[in-house]
Amino acid sequence: MFDIRHLRVAYGERTIISDLSVQPLQTGTVTALLGPNGSGKSTLLKALAGLTRISGGQVLLDDQDLTSASFETRARQVVYLPQSLPAAVHLRVFESVLVAANASTFADGGSASVAAVQSLLERLGIGHLAMQYLDSLSGGQKQLVGLAQAMIRRPRLLLLDEPLSALDLNYQFHVMDLLNQETRENGLITVIVLHDLNIALRHADYTLMIRKGELIAEGSPREVISPSSLADVYGVVGRVEPCSRGIPQVLIDGLHNPIH
Numbered sequence: 001m002f003d004i005r006h007l008r009v010a011y012g013e014r015t016i017i018s019d020l021s022v023q024p025l026q027t028g029t030v031t032a033l034l035g036p037n038g039s040g041k042s043t044l045l046k047a048l049a050g051l052t053r054i055s056g057g058q059v060l061l062d063d064q065d066l067t068s069a070s071f072e073t074r075a076r077q078v079v080y081l082p083q084s085l086p087a088a089v090h091l092r093v094f095e096s097v098l099v100a101a102n103a104s105t106f107a108d109g110g111s112a113s114v115a116a117v118q119s120l121l122e123r124l125g126i127g128h129l130a131m132q133y134l135d136s137l138s139g140g141q142k143q144l145v146g147l148a149q150a151m152i153r154r155p156r157l158l159l160l161d162e163p164l165s166a167l168d169l170n171y172q173f174h175v176m177d178l179l180n181q182e183t184r185e186n187g188l189i190t191v192i193v194l195h196d197l198n199i200a201l202r203h204a205d206y207t208l209m210i211r212k213g214e215l216i217a218e219g220s221p222r223e224v225i226s227p228s229s230l231a232d233v234y235g236v237v238g239r240v241e242p243c244s245r246g247i248p249q250v251l252i253d254g255l256h257n258p259i260h
């Protein structure tokens with residue numbers, strides 16, 4: 001279980017998140033973190049990952065407060081995939097995933113097997129890229145490798161900042177299916193920043209919607225994504241209607257008011 005209580009995050013004098021509490025996130029679930037540009041989604045993820053200083057509140061992972069945990073404890077339990085990936089180094093895809101795996105297992109003395117890396121690459125649909133150099137990949141391919149580097153570490157808490165932004169439609173669905181499956185089977189708590197509300201409606205178990213660092217709504221995607229939240233938070237006139245397979249989809253009819 002993952003519990004965020006009265007979280008406060010500031011950059012210097014500027015408070016971005018003043019007092020954020022959410023219902024505990026359950027093991028084996030995928031939570032979509034939604035909100036407009038600049039609402040504090042990346043700031044929240046970075047704070048949860050220990051990369052931005054938390055100035056108040058508690059972040060409890062299985063009753064352990066991560067705000068006071070050691071670097072090793074965090075590294076073993078929390079993995080964060082940033083929105084923009086660092087410049088690719090001249091390593092083969094396979095090597096880079098193996099390095100990522102072993103970087104987090106130093107605390108356990110364990111190491112990921114070659115077979116586990118190859119299997120994950122295959123499941124992500126990039127087995128054919130294993131021997132290619134990172135700096136020769138397309139943007140979407142690099143994003144998939146970044147996901148492999150995060151997932152191979154099998155953390156308790158997996159924090160992904162817009163991990164689908166460079167992926168085509170087929171890969172978006174495929175990656176979300178895989179994340180849902182891995183999260184359930186391995187008992188992860190996965191939090192994903194998304195701008196595509198339809199992905200959240202289709203794949204997320206739980207949803208947090210924030211604006212200006214404040215929680216506007218939380219609950220199932222169907223509860224949170226509604227004509228009123230589309231209007232209030234995103235400034236658009238929209239509906240949520242089932243597609244031919246009964247899965248709810250957002251339909252945008254127009255722009256309300258400029259929100260910025």
Ligand SMILES: Nc1ncnc2c1ncn2[C@@H]1O[C@H](COP(=O)(O)OP(=O)(O)OP(=O)(O)O)[C@@H](O)[C@H]1O
Pocket residue numbers: 011014016035036037038039040041042043044
């Ligand atoms: N390092 C920083 N120093 C100061 N302010 C920052 C810093 N990083 C982000 N901010 C500010 O914090 C606010 C929230 O930014 P954040 O990146 O968390 O938003 P976001 O919801 O992830 O946005 P987007 O959807 O555009 O990625 C913004 O107003 C931004 O200008």
